[in-house]
Ligand SMILES: Nc1ncnc2c1ncn2[C@@H]1O[C@H](COP(=O)(O)OP(=O)(O)OP(=O)(O)O)[C@@H](O)[C@H]1O
Protein backbone atom coordinates (compact mmCIF):
# COMPACT_ATOMS: atom_id res chain seq x y z
CA UNK A 633 0.00 0.00 0.00
CA UNK A 634 1.46 3.31 -1.03
CA UNK A 635 0.42 6.70 0.25
CA UNK A 636 1.38 9.92 -1.44
CA UNK A 637 3.06 12.34 0.94
CA UNK A 638 0.82 14.54 3.07
CA UNK A 639 1.13 18.31 2.83
CA UNK A 640 3.22 19.58 5.72
CA UNK A 641 2.50 23.26 5.25
CA UNK A 642 1.53 25.63 2.45
CA UNK A 643 5.20 26.64 2.22
CA UNK A 644 6.46 23.06 1.95
CA UNK A 645 8.40 22.39 -1.26
CA UNK A 646 6.42 21.01 -4.18
CA UNK A 647 6.66 17.24 -4.20
CA UNK A 648 7.06 15.45 -7.45
CA UNK A 649 6.35 12.05 -5.92
CA UNK A 650 9.59 10.65 -7.35
CA UNK A 651 10.30 7.33 -5.61
CA UNK A 652 13.70 7.44 -3.88
CA UNK A 653 13.50 4.09 -2.06
CA UNK A 654 11.57 1.09 -3.20
CA UNK A 655 11.26 -2.51 -2.11
CA UNK A 656 8.96 -4.88 -4.00
CA UNK A 657 8.04 -8.25 -2.52
CA UNK A 658 11.31 -8.17 -0.58
CA UNK A 659 12.50 -11.02 1.62
CA UNK A 660 15.69 -11.24 3.66
CA UNK A 661 17.28 -14.11 5.59
CA UNK A 662 20.07 -13.63 8.13
CA UNK A 663 22.05 -16.52 9.55
CA UNK A 664 19.80 -18.87 7.56
CA UNK A 665 16.67 -17.56 9.28
CA UNK A 666 13.95 -15.55 7.50
CA UNK A 667 13.95 -12.00 8.93
CA UNK A 668 11.88 -9.99 6.42
CA UNK A 669 9.00 -11.27 4.29
CA UNK A 670 6.60 -9.79 1.74
CA UNK A 671 7.98 -6.27 2.06
CA UNK A 672 6.47 -3.62 -0.21
CA UNK A 673 7.65 -0.13 0.56
CA UNK A 674 8.07 3.08 -1.42
CA UNK A 675 9.43 6.34 -0.07
CA UNK A 676 8.76 9.43 -2.16
CA UNK A 677 10.82 12.58 -2.39
CA UNK A 678 9.94 15.03 0.36
CA UNK A 679 8.35 12.47 2.65
CA UNK A 680 9.19 11.91 6.30
CA UNK A 681 8.63 8.24 7.07
CA UNK A 682 8.94 6.81 10.58
CA UNK A 683 9.55 3.09 10.96
CA UNK A 684 8.23 1.75 14.25
CA UNK A 685 7.97 -1.73 15.76
CA UNK A 686 9.03 -3.88 18.67
CA UNK A 687 12.60 -5.10 19.21
CA UNK A 688 13.60 -7.64 16.61
CA UNK A 689 10.67 -6.84 14.30
CA UNK A 690 13.09 -6.07 11.44
CA UNK A 691 13.32 -2.24 11.38
CA UNK A 692 17.11 -2.04 11.10
CA UNK A 693 17.20 -4.90 8.60
CA UNK A 694 14.60 -3.08 6.52
CA UNK A 695 16.54 0.19 6.29
CA UNK A 696 19.82 -1.65 5.71
CA UNK A 697 18.15 -3.65 2.93
CA UNK A 698 16.88 -0.44 1.33
CA UNK A 699 20.48 0.85 1.26
CA UNK A 700 21.88 -2.38 -0.19
CA UNK A 701 23.78 -3.25 3.00
CA UNK A 702 21.86 -6.53 3.36
CA UNK A 703 21.13 -8.77 0.35
CA UNK A 704 17.59 -9.90 -0.43
CA UNK A 705 16.65 -13.52 -1.02
CA UNK A 706 13.65 -12.42 -3.05
CA UNK A 707 12.17 -9.29 -4.58
CA UNK A 708 13.60 -6.04 -5.86
CA UNK A 709 15.23 -3.04 -4.22
CA UNK A 710 15.71 0.35 -5.89
CA UNK A 711 17.65 3.29 -4.53
CA UNK A 712 17.01 6.41 -6.63
CA UNK A 713 15.65 4.00 -9.25
CA UNK A 714 18.83 1.90 -9.33
CA UNK A 715 19.57 -1.54 -7.82
CA UNK A 716 21.86 -0.85 -4.80
CA UNK A 717 24.65 -3.00 -6.30
CA UNK A 718 24.88 -0.55 -9.21
CA UNK A 719 24.22 2.61 -7.18
CA UNK A 720 27.24 4.85 -6.79
CA UNK A 721 25.81 8.31 -5.98
CA UNK A 722 26.38 7.90 -2.25
CA UNK A 723 26.66 11.64 -1.75
CA UNK A 724 22.87 11.69 -2.27
CA UNK A 725 22.37 9.49 0.81
CA UNK A 726 23.13 10.13 4.47
CA UNK A 727 22.95 7.17 6.84
CA UNK A 728 23.32 7.10 10.60
CA UNK A 729 23.27 3.45 11.75
CA UNK A 730 21.84 2.24 15.04
CA UNK A 731 24.00 2.27 18.15
CA UNK A 732 26.76 4.03 16.33
CA UNK A 733 29.54 5.91 18.00
CA UNK A 734 31.41 8.82 16.55
CA UNK A 735 34.54 7.83 18.45
CA UNK A 736 36.83 5.68 16.29
CA UNK A 737 40.12 4.10 17.37
CA UNK A 738 42.11 7.18 16.42
CA UNK A 739 41.55 10.51 18.18
CA UNK A 740 39.55 12.86 16.00
CA UNK A 741 37.91 16.16 16.70
CA UNK A 742 34.21 16.77 16.24
CA UNK A 743 35.02 18.99 13.26
CA UNK A 744 37.15 16.31 11.63
CA UNK A 745 34.48 13.64 11.91
CA UNK A 746 31.84 15.97 10.50
CA UNK A 747 34.20 17.05 7.69
CA UNK A 748 34.55 13.40 6.60
CA UNK A 749 30.91 13.65 5.53
CA UNK A 750 32.01 15.99 2.72
CA UNK A 751 34.42 13.48 1.17
CA UNK A 752 31.96 11.83 -1.18
CA UNK A 753 31.15 15.21 -2.72
CA UNK A 754 34.52 16.01 -4.25
CA UNK A 755 37.16 14.27 -6.36
CA UNK A 756 39.72 12.39 -4.28
CA UNK A 757 42.58 14.73 -5.16
CA UNK A 758 40.87 17.95 -4.16
CA UNK A 759 41.40 19.20 -0.59
CA UNK A 760 38.58 20.70 1.44
CA UNK A 761 37.56 24.08 0.07
CA UNK A 762 35.66 27.07 1.33
CA UNK A 763 32.25 25.50 0.62
CA UNK A 764 33.26 22.40 2.61
CA UNK A 765 34.33 24.49 5.58
CA UNK A 766 31.20 26.62 5.45
CA UNK A 767 28.96 23.55 5.38
CA UNK A 768 30.79 21.89 8.29
CA UNK A 769 30.42 25.04 10.40
CA UNK A 770 26.76 25.29 9.41
CA UNK A 771 25.82 21.73 10.38
CA UNK A 772 27.71 21.96 13.67
CA UNK A 773 25.63 25.04 14.40
CA UNK A 774 22.48 23.16 13.34
CA UNK A 775 23.05 20.27 15.76
CA UNK A 776 24.09 22.65 18.54
CA UNK A 777 27.73 21.54 18.75
CA UNK A 778 29.57 24.55 17.30
CA UNK A 779 31.22 25.16 20.66
CA UNK A 780 32.59 21.58 20.72
CA UNK A 781 34.12 21.66 17.20
CA UNK A 782 37.70 21.20 18.40
CA UNK A 783 37.00 18.70 21.19
CA UNK A 784 37.92 15.04 20.82
CA UNK A 785 34.67 13.20 19.98
CA UNK A 786 35.50 10.54 22.58
CA UNK A 787 34.93 13.18 25.28
CA UNK A 788 31.32 13.78 24.22
CA UNK A 789 28.22 12.10 25.69
CA UNK A 790 26.41 9.35 23.77
CA UNK A 791 23.68 11.80 22.69
CA UNK A 792 26.23 14.37 21.57
CA UNK A 793 28.15 11.72 19.60
CA UNK A 794 24.92 10.76 17.90
CA UNK A 795 24.52 14.43 16.95
CA UNK A 796 28.07 14.42 15.53
CA UNK A 797 27.11 11.53 13.25
CA UNK A 798 23.91 13.24 12.22
CA UNK A 799 25.97 16.37 11.46
CA UNK A 800 28.36 14.23 9.41
CA UNK A 801 25.44 12.82 7.41
CA UNK A 802 24.02 16.33 6.93
CA UNK A 803 27.42 17.72 5.89
CA UNK A 804 27.15 15.80 2.63
CA UNK A 805 23.87 17.63 1.85
CA UNK A 806 22.04 14.35 1.24
CA UNK A 807 18.73 14.25 -0.61
CA UNK A 808 17.79 11.20 1.45
CA UNK A 809 18.63 10.92 5.13
CA UNK A 810 18.19 7.55 6.87
CA UNK A 811 18.46 7.54 10.67
CA UNK A 812 18.24 4.30 12.67
CA UNK A 813 16.97 5.10 16.18
CA UNK A 814 18.67 8.47 16.46
CA UNK A 815 16.79 9.23 19.66
CA UNK A 816 17.41 5.97 21.57
CA UNK A 817 19.30 6.72 24.76
CA UNK A 818 19.50 10.37 23.82
CA UNK A 819 18.63 13.10 26.29
CA UNK A 820 15.60 15.29 25.69
CA UNK A 821 17.73 18.27 24.71
CA UNK A 822 19.39 16.23 21.95
CA UNK A 823 16.00 14.89 20.82
CA UNK A 824 14.67 18.41 20.53
CA UNK A 825 17.85 19.50 18.71
CA UNK A 826 17.33 16.62 16.26
CA UNK A 827 13.70 17.59 15.63
CA UNK A 828 14.79 21.21 14.96
CA UNK A 829 17.56 19.98 12.66
CA UNK A 830 15.15 17.82 10.69
CA UNK A 831 12.63 20.63 10.43
CA UNK A 832 15.28 22.83 8.79
CA UNK A 833 16.42 20.01 6.54
CA UNK A 834 12.87 19.34 5.38
CA UNK A 835 12.39 22.99 4.49
CA UNK A 836 15.20 22.46 1.97
CA UNK A 837 13.30 19.57 0.35
CA UNK A 838 15.08 16.55 1.87
CA UNK A 839 13.50 13.12 2.35
CA UNK A 840 13.86 11.42 5.72
CA UNK A 841 13.43 7.83 6.87
CA UNK A 842 13.73 7.52 10.62
CA UNK A 843 13.57 4.37 12.71
CA UNK A 844 12.21 5.45 16.04
CA UNK A 845 11.53 3.89 19.36
CA UNK A 846 8.83 6.47 19.98
CA UNK A 847 7.99 9.44 17.84
CA UNK A 848 8.42 11.93 20.70
CA UNK A 849 9.43 15.37 19.43
CA UNK A 850 9.51 13.98 15.85
CA UNK A 851 5.75 13.30 15.83
CA UNK A 852 4.78 16.63 14.29
CA UNK A 853 7.24 16.12 11.40
CA UNK A 854 6.18 12.66 10.30
CA UNK A 855 3.97 12.21 7.21
CA UNK A 856 3.74 8.48 7.33
CA UNK A 857 4.32 5.63 9.74
CA UNK A 858 5.41 2.13 8.76
CA UNK A 859 5.01 -0.42 11.52
CA UNK A 860 7.09 -3.59 11.38
CA UNK A 861 5.83 -6.72 13.07
CA UNK A 862 7.64 -10.02 12.91
CA UNK A 863 9.45 -9.16 9.69
CA UNK A 864 6.40 -7.79 7.87
CA UNK A 865 4.84 -4.38 7.39
CA UNK A 866 1.72 -4.43 9.58
CA UNK A 867 0.72 -0.79 9.01
CA UNK A 868 1.65 1.85 6.44
CA UNK A 869 -0.24 5.11 6.63
CA UNK A 870 -0.70 8.46 8.32
CA UNK A 871 0.25 8.67 12.01
CA UNK A 872 -3.27 9.78 12.87
CA UNK A 873 -4.78 6.47 11.70
CA UNK A 874 -2.26 4.31 13.54
CA UNK A 875 -4.23 1.64 15.43
CA UNK A 876 -3.54 1.51 19.17
CA UNK A 877 -0.85 -1.05 20.00
CA UNK A 878 -2.39 -3.86 22.07
CA UNK A 879 1.06 -4.65 23.45
CA UNK A 880 1.49 -1.13 24.73
CA UNK A 881 4.20 -0.05 22.32
CA UNK A 882 7.84 -0.90 22.04
CA UNK A 883 9.07 -3.59 24.38
CA UNK A 884 12.11 -1.97 25.78
CA UNK A 885 11.86 1.07 28.03
CA UNK A 886 14.21 3.98 27.40
CA UNK A 887 16.54 2.79 30.10
CA UNK A 888 17.18 -0.47 28.19
CA UNK A 889 17.92 1.29 24.96
CA UNK A 890 20.28 3.60 26.80
CA UNK A 891 22.13 0.57 28.14
CA UNK A 892 22.34 -0.84 24.60
CA UNK A 893 23.44 2.48 23.19
CA UNK A 894 26.29 2.74 25.64
CA UNK A 895 27.35 -0.92 25.33
CA UNK A 896 30.60 -1.78 23.56
CA UNK A 897 29.50 -0.26 20.29
CA UNK A 898 30.42 -1.43 16.83
CA UNK A 899 32.25 0.95 14.54
CA UNK A 900 30.08 3.07 12.30
CA UNK A 901 29.47 1.28 9.04
CA UNK A 902 27.88 3.57 6.52
CA UNK A 903 28.53 3.89 2.81
CA UNK A 904 30.63 6.97 3.42
CA UNK A 905 32.97 4.88 5.55
CA UNK A 906 34.21 3.24 2.39
CA UNK A 907 36.16 6.44 2.15
CA UNK A 908 37.93 5.84 5.45
CA UNK A 909 41.44 6.28 4.07
CA UNK A 910 40.53 9.60 2.57
CA UNK A 911 38.97 10.58 5.88
CA UNK A 912 42.29 10.02 7.62
CA UNK A 913 44.12 12.15 5.07
CA UNK A 914 41.45 14.79 5.36
CA UNK A 915 41.79 14.84 9.15
CA UNK A 916 45.49 15.53 8.79
CA UNK A 917 44.73 18.37 6.40
CA UNK A 918 42.23 19.94 8.80
CA UNK A 919 44.77 19.72 11.60
CA UNK A 920 47.37 21.55 9.60
CA UNK A 921 45.12 24.61 9.53
N1 LIG B 1 23.38 -10.73 11.57
C1 LIG B 1 22.29 -11.40 11.95
N2 LIG B 1 22.24 -12.75 11.91
C2 LIG B 1 21.13 -13.42 12.27
N3 LIG B 1 19.99 -12.84 12.68
C3 LIG B 1 19.99 -11.50 12.74
C4 LIG B 1 21.13 -10.70 12.37
N4 LIG B 1 20.81 -9.39 12.53
C5 LIG B 1 19.54 -9.38 12.97
N5 LIG B 1 19.04 -10.62 13.10
C6 LIG B 1 17.69 -11.00 13.54
O1 LIG B 1 16.77 -10.38 12.66
C7 LIG B 1 15.63 -9.93 13.36
C8 LIG B 1 15.41 -8.45 13.06
O2 LIG B 1 16.51 -7.70 13.58
P1 LIG B 1 16.57 -6.12 13.46
O3 LIG B 1 17.87 -5.70 14.02
O4 LIG B 1 16.26 -5.76 12.05
O5 LIG B 1 15.36 -5.69 14.39
P2 LIG B 1 14.96 -4.24 14.93
O6 LIG B 1 13.50 -4.09 14.69
O7 LIG B 1 15.86 -3.22 14.33
O8 LIG B 1 15.23 -4.39 16.50
P3 LIG B 1 15.70 -3.27 17.60
O9 LIG B 1 14.47 -2.48 17.95
O10 LIG B 1 16.19 -4.07 18.75
O11 LIG B 1 16.77 -2.45 16.97
C9 LIG B 1 15.89 -10.23 14.83
O12 LIG B 1 15.21 -11.40 15.17
C10 LIG B 1 17.38 -10.43 14.91
O13 LIG B 1 17.69 -11.36 15.90
Ligand SMILES: [Mg+2]
Pocket residue numbers: 691692693730812
Ligand atom coordinates in the same frame (compact mmCIF):
# COMPACT_ATOMS: atom_id res chain seq x y z
MG1 LIG C 1 17.21 -1.88 15.11
